[in-house]
Amino acid sequence: MFLASNKWREMLNSIIYQERLKLIVVDEAYIVLQWGEGSNQVEPFRKWFSQIGQLRSLCPTVPRLALTATSGPSNRRKIMRMLCFRIGCEVISESPDRQNIKISLQIPNNDNIESTFMSLLDDLKTLKERLPRHIIFCETTSAVSKVYAAFNKFFNKNNEHFEMYHSKIPEAKKYEIRVDMAEDGRIRILIFTNSAGMDVNFHGAKNIIHYGSPR
Structure with missing residues (x-):
């Protein structure tokens, strides 16, 4: 919505918005690949998702954060390129393992x-x-x-x-x-x-x- 409309792009470029905007966050960042990219046979489901990196030029001084729980190293590098992250940006990668959480599986007798x-x-x-x-x-x-x-x-x-x-x-x-x-x-x-x-x-x-x- 923001990137496809000249009205919203002008708003993002306005002085009052530039002064107030403190952070840009892309949650579920794997979507820029999954929905933003198409193929030779298929159009992208949401093409503008692959263009979110344009916010770098529209809001050059605003820090940005991308969050994903499902992307491996190669996809993370693609996401950073597509979002126009600067060289040397900080990558925080944590294991999903939590020692205080236990998952066990039982096959119950559903009849009783x-x-x-x-x-x-x-x-x-x-x-x-x-x-x-x-x-x-x-x-x-x-x-x-x-x-x-x-x-x-x-x-x-x-x-x-x-x-x-x-x-x-x-x-x-x-x-x-x-x-x-x-x-x-x-x-x-x-x-x-x-x-x-x-x-x-x-x-x-x-x-x-x-x-x-x-x-």
């Missing part, structure tokens, strides 16, 4: 949900409000309901420390759950679809369980 979650059910029964917070992600509303029904059956419909969240839950209930999950509240296990994953803060989530293979 109670058996699949028995260790967690036992822990919740024993620890109650002292159980570290768990969130169980399901692909569908139906799967959420099935897992929730298994928990409900085990605890004889006493759902004091677990809840479910999906698009069909009443808004008032959703709000109540979001408030509780934003602090160290009563809910120790939340069973949910991605409808609970947008613009929310799950405080103190110790374990994330995917029920079924995530897409």
